[in-house]
Amino acid sequence: MSQPLLEVQQVFKNFGGFAALSGVNIYVNPGERLGLIGPNGSGKTTMINCISGLLTPEKGKIIFEGNDITQMTPHHRARAGIMRTFQIPKPFNSMTVVENLCIPLEYAAEHKTSLSVAEEEARKILTLIGIEALGDLKPTGLTQVDMRKMELARSLAGRPKLLILDEVMAGLSGSEVDEILEILFKLNEQGITIIMIEHVMRAVLGFSKRISVLNTGLNIAEGTPDEILNNPEVEKVYLGE
Amino acid sequence: MKVLHDVSIEMTEGETVILLGTNGNGKSTLIKTIMGIVPPNQGEIIFESEGVQINLVGKKPQEIVNMGITMVPEGRRLFPQLTVEENLYLGAFRREARQNLERNLSYCFEVFPRLGERRTQLAGSMSGGEQQMLALARAIMSSPKILLIDEPSVGLAPILVSQLMTSIKEMKENLNLTVLMTEQNFSQATKIADRGYIIVHGKIEFRGSNVELSGNELVKQYYLGT
Ligand SMILES: Nc1ncnc2c1ncn2[C@@H]1O[C@H](COP(=O)(O)OP(=O)(O)O)[C@@H](O)[C@H]1O
Ligand SMILES: Nc1ncnc2c1ncn2[C@@H]1O[C@H](COP(=O)(O)OP(=O)(O)O)[C@@H](O)[C@H]1O
Numbered sequence: 001m002s003q004p005l006l007e008v009q010q011v012f013k014n015f016g017g018f019a020a021l022s023g024v025n026i027y028v029n030p031g032e033r034l035g036l037i038g039p040n041g042s043g044k045t046t047m048i049n050c051i052s053g054l055l056t057p058e059k060g061k062i063i064f065e066g067n068d069i070t071q072m073t074p075h076h077r078a079r080a081g082i083m084r085t086f087q088i089p090k091p092f093n094s095m096t097v098v099e100n101l102c103i104p105l106e107y108a109a110e111h112k113t114s115l116s117v118a119e120e121e122a123r124k125i126l127t128l129i130g131i132e133a134l135g136d137l138k139p140t141g142l143t144q145v146d147m148r149k150m151e152l153a154r155s156l157a158g159r160p161k162l163l164i165l166d167e168v169m170a171g172l173s174g175s176e177v178d179e180i181l182e183i184l185f186k187l188n189e190q191g192i193t194i195i196m197i198e199h200v201m202r203a204v205l206g207f208s209k210r211i212s213v214l215n216t217g218l219n220i221a222e223g224t225p226d227e228i229l230n231n232p233e234v235e236k237v238y239l240g241e
Numbered sequence: 242m243k244v245l246h247d248v249s250i251e252m253t254e255g256e257t258v259i260l261l262g263t264n265g266n267g268k269s270t271l272i273k274t275i276m277g278i279v280p281p282n283q284g285e286i287i288f289e290s291e292g293v294q295i296n297l298v299g300k301k302p303q304e305i306v307n308m309g310i311t312m313v314p315e316g317r318r319l320f321p322q323l324t325v326e327e328n329l330y331l332g333a334f335r336r337e338a339r340q341n342l343e344r345n346l347s348y349c350f351e352v353f354p355r356l357g358e359r360r361t362q363l364a365g366s367m368s369g370g371e372q373q374m375l376a377l378a379r380a381i382m383s384s385p386k387i388l389l390i391d392e393p394s395v396g397l398a399p400i401l402v403s404q405l406m407t408s409i410k411e412m413k414e415n416l417n418l419t420v421l422m423t424e425q426n427f428s429q430a431t432k433i434a435d436r437g438y439i440i441v442h443g444k445i446e447f448r449g450s451n452v453e454l455s456g457n458e459l460v461k462q463y464y465l466g467t
């Protein structure tokens with residue numbers, strides 16, 4: 001068997017006296033679609049922060065393509081191909097949507113690309129996400145939904161090998177969820193490995209090959225969408241009646 | 242661009258009314274119009290308090306908050322760099338709210354114990370669901386009579402959506418609130434609503450009781466996916 005693209009091994013993270021992660025293990029294979037679910041506050045975003053390098057775990061290891069990246073800076077991890085979306089996007093409001101995308105694009109190209117090439121690429125990504133009409137607007141004028149789509153576009157601009165989506169479907173209507181799913185399947189077919197954190201069940205169940213479940217900073221279940229749906233503990237702490 | 246077209250809705254004291262609609266149909270705009278954030282081109286917004294009718298059109302958001310109307314905006318809009326407690330104090334801006342500050346604060350911590358445990362945590366570092374609780378609690382801190390809640394279930398785990406709906410219902414009953422809630426989560430919202438409206442492209446296309454809403458073709462089309 002080939003090695004996993006990413007492995008999170010026994011990761012611990014505390015905030016003051018509060019244990020947000022207490023020995024979490026996660027792996028994702030190259031080309032896989034992994035769902036990550038768990039109640040609000042179970043540590044999903046904290047784990048993504050440890051993977052992307054915004055946080056350093058107290059204990060445990062993060063292995064990417066066989067290399068220990070636990071101590072690597074966030075921008076080196078981004079350049080290595082780990083991109084994530086933020087639950088609450090933080091765009092540069094003084095720049096247009098296209099300009100916001102040019103930053104990660106130029107960065108991914110190690111500033112060896114011209115601005116016009118980056119801009120063209122940015123517009124291609126916006127077209128893929130279906131928001132090409134918004135390219136010249138400032139982010140402050142965008143609706144919540146368009147802001148989310150822009151956040152997805154921004155993460156794609158970093159040319160990820162591993163794309164980690166932190167609740168990108170939140171607040172989307174049914175048809176918009178379908179649109180984004182279609183884009184994500186397409187990206188996955190192109191070879192991008194995807195971890196989807198999501199509460200929109202229809203999306204995460206339909207998309208994931210495998211689902212991992214966290215509760216209070218611990219792994220509580222793992223399996224196919226069907227297995228997860230029928231897991232009594234997952235039902236108790238996450239799905240409800 | 243015209244976003245709302247000849248919209249008429251009403252709420253009687255003590256009701257929970259839901260405004261259903263998929264994205265881009267004008268739910269948030271309607272709430273912002275009531276709050277004085279977006280001026281309507283035409284029409285009136287009448288608030289009746291102690292037998293006196295007041296037209297809210299033309300009033301500033303702060304004046305409207307002072308009358309006892311508060312919104313929980315979509316996407317929470319907290320102050321991320323301030324603590325939980327500081328965010329709550331900022332909710333208690335109006336005079337009547339300041340008088341009730343301690344009582345409201347302990348009530349918020351009773352409904353959402355997590356917030357009490359995390360008083361000094363920065364709001365921006367809280368998980369999505371915790372931020373939604375904080376946004377609701379901050380609104381409660383203003384001692385509102387009318388609460389306008391914009392899509393509270395966004396980003397919540399399935400189990401938390403039903404818990405949150407229960408919390409909203411409890412708060413409504415304990416604090417004698419009148420609630421207008423926008424939602425796309427039809428089945429959870431109708432659990433606590435008395436009745437509702439469906440808004441499509443800025444027009445109220447349907448109004449009715451929960452039962453009538455469930456049987457409506459538009460609802461089936463947009464929410465039940467049939
Ligand atoms: N910087 C921080 N300081 C204190 N507590 C934090 C911080 N970041 C996250 N937490 C807490 O850790 C827990 C896990 O949060 P998070 O990983 O965001 O959960 P979720 O699974 O909803 O994404 C939450 O209770 C959250 O409030
Ligand atoms: N500040 C604004 N400027 C221009 N158009 C806006 C603005 N806010 C909302 N809109 C537009 O108004 C319509 C209704 O939006 P909104 O009230 O946010 O809908 P909903 O809350 O139902 O998703 C949408 O087409 C949206 O693009």
Ligand SMILES: [Mg+2]
Nearest residue numbers: 044045368369
């Ligand atoms: Mg999160």
Ligand SMILES: [Mg+2]
Nearest residue numbers: 268269270315
């Ligand atoms: Mg809205």
